[in-house]
Amino acid sequence: MKLFLAYRKARKGKTKRYYVKRFEKNLHENLFALSEELKEKTYKPKPLKTFILRDPKTRKISVSAFRDRIVHHAIVRVIEPLFEKTFIYDSCANRIGKGGLFAIKRFDTFSRKISGNGNCAKNKFNDFNYVYGYCLKTDIKHYFQEVDHKVLIKILERKINDKEVIWLINEIIKNTPARGGGERAKGMPLGNLTSQFFANLYLNELDYFVKHELKAKYYIRYVDDFVILHGSRKKLENFKKKIVNFLEEKLKLEIHPQKSKIIPLSKGIDFVGFRNFYHFRLLRKRNLRSIISKIKLHKKGVISKEKMFEVFQGWNAYASWANSYKIRREVGDRIY
Numbered sequence: 001m002k003l004f005l006a007y008r009k010a011r012k013g014k015t016k017r018y019y020v021k022r023f024e025k026n027l028h029e030n031l032f033a034l035s036e037e038l039k040e041k042t043y044k045p046k047p048l049k050t051f052i053l054r055d056p057k058t059r060k061i062s063v064s065a066f067r068d069r070i071v072h073h074a075i076v077r078v079i080e081p082l083f084e085k086t087f088i089y090d091s092c093a094n095r096i097g098k099g100g101l102f103a104i105k106r107f108d109t110f111s112r113k114i115s116g117n118g119n120c121a122k123n124k125f126n127d128f129n130y131v132y133g134y135c136l137k138t139d140i141k142h143y144f145q146e147v148d149h150k151v152l153i154k155i156l157e158r159k160i161n162d163k164e165v166i167w168l169i170n171e172i173i174k175n176t177p178a179r180g181g182g183e184r185a186k187g188m189p190l191g192n193l194t195s196q197f198f199a200n201l202y203l204n205e206l207d208y209f210v211k212h213e214l215k216a217k218y219y220i221r222y223v224d225d226f227v228i229l230h231g232s233r234k235k236l237e238n239f240k241k242k243i244v245n246f247l248e249e250k251l252k253l254e255i256h257p258q259k260s261k262i263i264p265l266s267k268g269i270d271f272v273g274f275r276n277f278y279h280f281r282l283l284r285k286r287n288l289r290s291i292i293s294k295i296k297l298h299k300k301g302v303i304s305k306e307k308m309f310e311v312f313q314g315w316n317a318y319a320s321w322a323n324s325y326k327i328r329r330e331v332g333d334r335i336y
Contacts, residue, residue, distance in 0.1 A: 006074035045175040062189030072193040093223045100272040110218040131278040136228040136236040138260040143224035148252040149185035
């Protein structure tokens with residue numbers, strides 16, 4: 001029954017894909033065979049199919065076979081309730097009721113609190129565009145490639161006593177193109193449901209450190225992209241040093257040197273796809289380039305009119321969270 005429910009989840013939105021139809025030709029036999037492999041512990045994930053995606057930035061995506069995706073859904077269905085209640089409120093990615101727009105709203109709330117509701121009339125620069133406060137903006141270097149398997153398993157074992165579940169998770173995380181000969185076992189494929197869940201779980205350790213050890217009040221994390229807002233630059237510099245040490249010692253991770261800095265709120269903060277200022281919000285240039293590139297493919301006949309309309313509707317809904325009325329109208333005019 002659990003595998004059947006997992007199969008229903010895995011096929012959602014993909015019923016017309018050839019690999020789903022192929023699996024469904026002998027559905028009961030395939031599910032039974034998968035069940036037997038799991039019981040006998042003979043299950044081995046099939047090799048991943050890897051491709052490069054440039055939308056909006058270049059990423060290497062690794063896709064599992066459909067039968068393996070069923071297993072991923074079954075695992076997450078079982079273990080997610082054990083860990084979900086341990087996640088902090090402002091861990092925003094891949095969680096029901098959370099997401100990028102939730103993260104933006106929390107950023108706005110925190111920036112109002114830090115800046116005294118944007119009260120910029122009285123400041124030493126005599127600049128009415130100035131907003132009081134700073135943001136430590138950080139993300140982690142090659143995050144999915146660097147997740148340490150031993151550390152991840154130790155985190156999982158705190159809540160999971162079932163050795164067979166741990167064995168199965170080990171089989172899944174070992175199936176990664178990032179694992180090289182002679183290196184420590186590390187990395188997770190970008191594209192798996194289990195990778196999304198484990199990514200949140202792994203950095204939940206950081207969340208607790210920042211919230212309970214550093215006592216940082218205004219902290220938001222979206223996957224490996226996180227911000228801390230504070231009125232003192234010096235305090236954020238101290239936070240940054242301690243976070244660097246914690247990540248290196250406890251999680252075997254490094255922060256990205258070019259993407260980790262302390263920025264005045266007045267200058268705008270790049271976070272979850274937008275440049276966030278106190279009084280307004282701008283689309284990042286790469287988001288605009290992405291939709292323009294799709295329009296060009298549509299004009300060449302590569303993308304159908306129906307698909308282009310669907311893409312534009314999604315992009316338009318997303319872009320509407322920025323001050324982007326003119327840009328959205330111009331993009332719409334290019335299509336029609």
